[in-house]
Amino acid sequence: MTTKGANGSEKNVTNDWRVKVGLAEMLKGGVIMDVTDAKQAVIAEKAGACAVMALERVPSDIRKEGGVARMASIKIIREIMGAVSIPVMAKVRIGHFAEAEILQALEVDFIDESEVLTPADEENHIWKHDFRIPFVCGARNLGEALRRIAEGAAMIRTKGEAGSGNVVEAVRHMRTIVSQMRKLTTLREDELMKEAKELGAPLDLIRQVAKTGKLPVPNFSAGGIATPADAALVRRLGAEAVFVGSGIFKSSDPEVRAKAVVKANTHFEDPKAILEAHEELGEAMRGLDIRQIDEKDLLQTRGW
Amino acid sequence: MGVEGSGERRSGNCSYGSPHFLVEKGDFENYGEGRVKIGILAVQGDYEAHAAMLERLDAASVLVRVPGDVEGCAGLILPGGESTTQMQFLREEGLQERIREFAAAGGAIFGTCAGAILLAQEVKNPRQDSLGLLDATVLRNGYGRQIWSAVVSGHCVWKSEPLEMVFIRGPVFERIGPGVEVLAEYDGKPVLVRQGKILAASFHPELTADTSVHERFLQLAGFPAAAETAAAQRQ
Numbered sequence: 001m002t003t004k005g006a007n008g009s010e011k012n013v014t015n016d017w018r019v020k021v022g023l024a025e026m027l028k029g030g031v032i033m034d035v036t037d038a039k040q041a042v043i044a045e046k047a048g049a050c051a052v053m054a055l056e057r058v059p060s061d062i063r064k065e066g067g068v069a070r071m072a073s074i075k076i077i078r079e080i081m082g083a084v085s086i087p088v089m090a091k092v093r094i095g096h097f098a099e100a101e102i103l104q105a106l107e108v109d110f111i112d113e114s115e116v117l118t119p120a121d122e123e124n125h126i127w128k129h130d131f132r133i134p135f136v137c138g139a140r141n142l143g144e145a146l147r148r149i150a151e152g153a154a155m156i157r158t159k160g161e162a163g164s165g166n167v168v169e170a171v172r173h174m175r176t177i178v179s180q181m182r183k184l185t186t187l188r189e190d191e192l193m194k195e196a197k198e199l200g201a202p203l204d205l206i207r208q209v210a211k212t213g214k215l216p217v218p219n220f221s222a223g224g225i226a227t228p229a230d231a232a233l234v235r236r237l238g239a240e241a242v243f244v245g246s247g248i249f250k251s252s253d254p255e256v257r258a259k260a261v262v263k264a265n266t267h268f269e270d271p272k273a274i275l276e277a278h279e280e281l282g283e284a285m286r287g288l289d290i291r292q293i294d295e296k297d298l299l300q301t302r303g304w
Numbered sequence: 305m306g307v308e309g310s311g312e313r314r315s316g317n318c319s320y321g322s323p324h325f326l327v328e329k330g331d332f333e334n335y336g337e338g339r340v341k342i343g344i345l346a347v348q349g350d351y352e353a354h355a356a357m358l359e360r361l362d363a364a365s366v367l368v369r370v371p372g373d374v375e376g377c378a379g380l381i382l383p384g385g386e387s388t389t390q391m392q393f394l395r396e397e398g399l400q401e402r403i404r405e406f407a408a409a410g411g412a413i414f415g416t417c418a419g420a421i422l423l424a425q426e427v428k429n430p431r432q433d434s435l436g437l438l439d440a441t442v443l444r445n446g447y448g449r450q451i452w453s454a455v456v457s458g459h460c461v462w463k464s465e466p467l468e469m470v471f472i473r474g475p476v477f478e479r480i481g482p483g484v485e486v487l488a489e490y491d492g493k494p495v496l497v498r499q500g501k502i503l504a505a506s507f508h509p510e511l512t513a514d515t516s517v518h519e520r521f522l523q524l525a526g527f528p529a530a531a532e533t534a535a536a537q538r539q
Contacts, residue, residue: 016455018455018470018511019453019454019455019470019471019472022350022453022470022472022508022511023450023453023472023473025349025350025352025353025384025511026349026350026384026385026386026417026418026472026473027348027385027386028348028349028350028351028352028385029346029347029348029349029351029385030348030349030385030386030389045388048388048389048392048393049389050348050385050386050389051386085388085429085430085444085445086386086388086389087386087449087450087473104451107448107449107450107451108449108450109449109450109473110450132451133450133451134450262389266347266348266369266393267369270369
């Protein structure tokens, strides 16, 4: 296998924005699954996942066990990278650019600056333009999404409430982002500055969304998706692909469920196919009522 | 468009523009009377980018998710994405056989990146199933992981100036059969090849502003307007 890049023998050449957003484009229409070891990664790939997220603990375990959640161990990420041929993503703590530099040196394919891990900086996110590896970031509303894009995120995902097995927050966030974008398309040019001010987002990006009605990068959904029907729901609400975290490997039947979520995600507009996907399923992960989660235990409020 | 350079800091001078194909979403499923229709496999990947490209060339397209969707198409595009994910779907949905029939009946097929992998007779790194419609061996991720992805340019037979090429975890054509014509090269390797009505690119023409590769494909599919446009450009 060649060790030479598509850019020739030199590694430090222009790797522009299109290449980062381009990889996000390639993942559209797919399912990205959280995995904690090589065995799970292989199950995910076989089930038709378009990428895997390498983690030490899935969000529901992080929620249960508490403590500081950090970037996964290099050994685990390496094993997962060696086990599958699809892109491998890994998470870093919000603002922890040193962890991100390690993942870039390791050559993971995508970095998730994630609220699921314990934030390393309570004011600033990573300046993602400095990296050659693309980043994905979570968002609950349009302002947050556009701030992350301005910092260099090449993909946005809803935050939802990770590890809850409850899709309600992912739905709330997707509906919020989509309706805020729709609103922008109805405004006059001279009304956009006020929106930029209220959303806390750069004016040029606000203007761009006002013109196109969509984010300038792919818009995926994450956080609480546990069943094929959940995947179909967020796709119908505007998500271009889905992340499934604890939902697969915390269920009673990971192999079957992984395949079923992939099927429903592809045929998200075809209820018969989603019915078929549900036919064989066992018990889903046990979910949490969001109102029973203490305010301080919510993961979605992390990120600024 | 795009962030220049890779290592230097670019505070205050960054750009985060949208790739052109995200700017306008065409109503690509409304194909008009008398227009040749191109199917785009829409299982997973950058099928919207291809649809936007066809829209710019005034060619009608339809998203293909089940075998019946191929009906009435003059050409079929297999987009970029993950070839393992896509191949699995082709098998499970009965599309594998349908696409082979389509090729056997003289339909034109264009695969980019993952699509080129699906078309190849032999796939390595790792070995996997494919449609086997192109006499070639491809090496998956032959240029390396995402950090090696890049925008480059190379020689293309119908252009005097270099053709811009976006490689994203692209495959390498390790071997091509005697009946396969090389239409573009980069770094001494074929990157755009044609065998009969099968066209395959290891890069993503759909992610650039250059429409000429898609025009070539429309010609293969017997699309008269594209042939006229191309002829007008040559004059």
